[in-house]
Amino acid sequence: MSDALKQSLDLSMFWEYRAILLQGLIFNALVFLCAASVALSVGLGAALLRINRFWPMRWIGTLHVEVFRNAPDYIMLVWVHFVLPLLIGMVIRRRVEFHPFVSAVIALGFVYSGYFAEAFRAGIQAIPQGNLDAGRAFGMSERLILWRITLPQVVRRMLPEALNLFISMFKATTIVSLIAVPDLMYNVSMVIQQEMRPLPLYTGAAITYFLIILLLSSGVRVFSERWRRKILA
Amino acid sequence: MGNWERLVWNQRDVLLAGLSVTVEVCAIAFVAAVVGGLVLCLIRLYVAPLRPLAILLIEFFRDTPIFVQLMWVAYVWPEIFGFPNTFFNAGWLALGLQSSGYLAETFRAGIEAVPRGQRDAAFSAGMSQPQTFTRIVMPQVLLASAPSIVNQFTVIVKSSTLISVITVPDLMSQSQKLVNVWYEPIEILTATAAIYIAFVFLISLTGKLLADRLRRRYGLAAS
Amino acid sequence: MNDVPRIRIADIHKSFGPLEVLRGVSFDVHRGSVVSVVGASGSGKSTLLRCVNHLEPPDSGEIFIEGESLGSRVDERGQRRPRSLAEINAMRRELGVVFQQFNLWPHMTVLGNVIEAPIRVRKMPRKDAIAYGEECLRRVKMIDKANEYPARLSGGQQQRAAIARALAMRPKAMLFDEATSSLDPELTDEVLGVMRELAADGTTMIVVTHEMGFAREVSDRVIFLHQGVIEEEGAPADIFDAPKSERLRQFLSKYRK
Numbered sequence: 001m002s003d004a005l006k007q008s009l010d011l012s013m014f015w016e017y018r019a020i021l022l023q024g025l026i027f028n029a030l031v032f033l034c035a036a037s038v039a040l041s042v043g044l045g046a047a048l049l050r051i052n053r054f055w056p057m058r059w060i061g062t063l064h065v066e067v068f069r070n071a072p073d074y075i076m077l078v079w080v081h082f083v084l085p086l087l088i089g090m091v092i093r094r095r096v097e098f099h100p101f102v103s104a105v106i107a108l109g110f111v112y113s114g115y116f117a118e119a120f121r122a123g124i125q126a127i128p129q130g131n132l133d134a135g136r137a138f139g140m141s142e143r144l145i146l147w148r149i150t151l152p153q154v155v156r157r158m159l160p161e162a163l164n165l166f167i168s169m170f171k172a173t174t175i176v177s178l179i180a181v182p183d184l185m186y187n188v189s190m191v192i193q194q195e196m197r198p199l200p201l202y203t204g205a206a207i208t209y210f211l212i213i214l215l216l217s218s219g220v221r222v223f224s225e226r227w228r229r230k231i232l233a
Numbered sequence: 234m235g236n237w238e239r240l241v242w243n244q245r246d247v248l249l250a251g252l253s254v255t256v257e258v259c260a261i262a263f264v265a266a267v268v269g270g271l272v273l274c275l276i277r278l279y280v281a282p283l284r285p286l287a288i289l290l291i292e293f294f295r296d297t298p299i300f301v302q303l304m305w306v307a308y309v310w311p312e313i314f315g316f317p318n319t320f321f322n323a324g325w326l327a328l329g330l331q332s333s334g335y336l337a338e339t340f341r342a343g344i345e346a347v348p349r350g351q352r353d354a355a356f357s358a359g360m361s362q363p364q365t366f367t368r369i370v371m372p373q374v375l376l377a378s379a380p381s382i383v384n385q386f387t388v389i390v391k392s393s394t395l396i397s398v399i400t401v402p403d404l405m406s407q408s409q410k411l412v413n414v415w416y417e418p419i420e421i422l423t424a425t426a427a428i429y430i431a432f433v434f435l436i437s438l439t440g441k442l443l444a445d446r447l448r449r450r451y452g453l454a455a456s
Numbered sequence: 457m458n459d460v461p462r463i464r465i466a467d468i469h470k471s472f473g474p475l476e477v478l479r480g481v482s483f484d485v486h487r488g489s490v491v492s493v494v495g496a497s498g499s500g501k502s503t504l505l506r507c508v509n510h511l512e513p514p515d516s517g518e519i520f521i522e523g524e525s526l527g528s529r530v531d532e533r534g535q536r537r538p539r540s541l542a543e544i545n546a547m548r549r550e551l552g553v554v555f556q557q558f559n560l561w562p563h564m565t566v567l568g569n570v571i572e573a574p575i576r577v578r579k580m581p582r583k584d585a586i587a588y589g590e591e592c593l594r595r596v597k598m599i600d601k602a603n604e605y606p607a608r609l610s611g612g613q614q615q616r617a618a619i620a621r622a623l624a625m626r627p628k629a630m631l632f633d634e635a636t637s638s639l640d641p642e643l644t645d646e647v648l649g650v651m652r653e654l655a656a657d658g659t660t661m662i663v664v665t666h667e668m669g670f671a672r673e674v675s676d677r678v679i680f681l682h683q684g685v686i687e688e689e690g691a692p693a694d695i696f697d698a699p700k701s702e703r704l705r706q707f708l709s710k711y712r713k
Binding site: 128130131133134135136137138139140141142144148149152153156 | 511545547561572573576
Binding site: 004005007067069070071072076078083087171172174175178185198199202203205206209210 | 304418
């Protein structure tokens with residue numbers, strides 16, 4: 001038993017391949033950044049739909065949120081990569097294929113847009129009605145009120161929650177290896193196929209992610225403490 | 234569409250078999266998560282010498298992405314610990330460990346949120362520490378965190394899709410099997426996605442109703 | 457003397473569901489005059505004020521600002537049509553509103569609050585907005601708090617800042633919706649003092665208030681609202697010293713100390 005333990009903790013193999021593995025990590029970061037942009041914009045759109053005046057709009061927004069919040073990341077990833085191109089292909093009568101990176105960004109972006117939509121909506125509804133009344137009394141258009149009064153306050157209130165969602169999202173990018181996006185886990189599996197030594201590599205990957213996420217979430221925790229005190233002063 | 238009937242309805246046995254495996258794994262993982270979370274939480278709060286270890290484990294299980302944990306538990310642990318011996322066990326173990334980290338923190342927050350007066354009243358009535366904990370504190374903690382606990386179950390169900398990667402015959406892997414056989418992914422994958430979404434939606438709905446019920450009955454601030 | 461009243465309120469009706477809150481209210485406010493609206497809770501005072509700038513659109517009746525209807529207009533073919541929201545917003549610029557809850561925007565400084573609408577709605581250049589905004593702040597004696605955030609100010613200071621914010625739009629009239637009701641008694645005076653000065657300067661004002669002393673000293677006319685209709689109206693001396701209706705007498709007796 002201790003031989004295996006020694007093997008897994010012998011991270012020299014992990015260190016040896018660090019260049020490739022680091023490249024993989026950068027892919028995780030890239031997928032994260034693109035998917036996060038999608039999640040934020042689509043999420044904001046869905047949140048605004050949910051509080052729209054017309055009930056069909058509200059219904060669409062709610063549908064969007066419920067579908068994507070409750071969908072497992074992996075099944076969404078597989079569906080976007082294998083089914084969506086076929087559906088689009090049927091409509092435009094040509095063969096369509098998605099690059100895995102694109103599928104990953106769309107799938108993760110839309111899944112997390114559901115979570116962001118809820119966070120935005122809660123933030124928007126928490127703005128006191130009086131703020132909006134004052135805006136209207138001054139003749140501000142609804143659009144102006146949204147951008148100058150509502151959203152700045154929503155961002156302030158929801159920043160800690162948003163940061164936590166970002167961290168979750170970054171963790172979720174590990175599954176993109178399953179549709180052959182060359183991220184860290186994908187490169188790890190490639191190396192394992194070559195070297196036939198899974199123990200140190202999986203252990204190394206776990207420790208790497210652990211340290212990164214630990215750093216990020218500790219930072220967010222400290223920041224959120226100070227932020228909440230500042231905002232709710 | 235005739236395809237739906239042929240590909241999905243006629244294969245429902247295969248899919249249902251997968252779904253039952255999914256439910257099984259998730260149920261065991263959930264129990265493991267609650268028990269593990271409780272143990273970690275109690276050690277962290279009350280067993281001073283082991284506190285750093287508990288904190289480390291909690292952070293580790295929470296911060297490591299589930300996919301990475303899954304591969305690690307499935308391929309590395311058997312070599313070192315001899316357990317888990319099957320991929321099925323690796324599945325629920327990894328899912329349970331990850332959620333136990335979250336639940337440990339949920340429980341800790343809940344315990345610290347119980348007003349001091351509650352304990353004061355119990356001690357004044359002559360109750361011992363363990364009695365106070367099991368009869369006064371923990372019930373309140375569990376009631377107040379019920380929604381979070383239910384939410385963690387949805388997280389487990391959503392993450393369980395990954396155990397197909399370590400060849401556990403869950404719903405996800407059954408549907409992929411069908412796709413490989415029939416080469417027609419649209420209906421099968423869409424149906425699979427719909428089943429998962431519906432399943433998770435029902436669990437969340439139950440959680441919400443539960444939270445409302447509890448709030449009305451006990452007036453507790455359910456998170 | 458301008459014949460057209462600054463504000464004409466014509467036969468306003470407003471219901472919320474089955475509850476009819478305003479049942480036909482009409483009066484004029486002439487340029488430079490101060491009209492106080494008093495009445496018990498539930499008499500419809502606040503609703504009336506909110507109808508004046510269409511924060512709550514009246515069910516029937518009209519509001520005229522210097523002869524122009526706020527809610528409708530005559531189009532090219534001579535037909536009367538309701539105004540679009542954009543047009544109503546444009547007309548709202550002419551009315552400054554001070555709310556009971558102040559409603560300062562918490563994520564902007566006092567000066568930020570004051571210049572926001574002039575810049576965004578009146579499209580004033582930033583420098584001009586700041587200059588005039590600071591003048592308004594000086595008028596309410598809040599200039600030294602220009603760079604503070606609302607959360608750090610007392611209630612009286614916040615309300616004075618809110619008054620400056622309304623003034624910065626150079627409105628044709630100011631509407632005060634129970635401006636001192638949320639303030640502790642010590643802070644009420646500083647705000648009433650500002651309102652008194654504004655009246656003395658010739659500002660056209662509609663003041664919904666509980667402060668009878670203020671209403672009596674500062675108003676040109678007092679309107680007593682009861683259950684959605686004007687029960688009695690007239691000069692302050694008549695209303696307070698020689699009330700004609702029984703309800704007004706009852707109402708005033710609660711304020712005799």
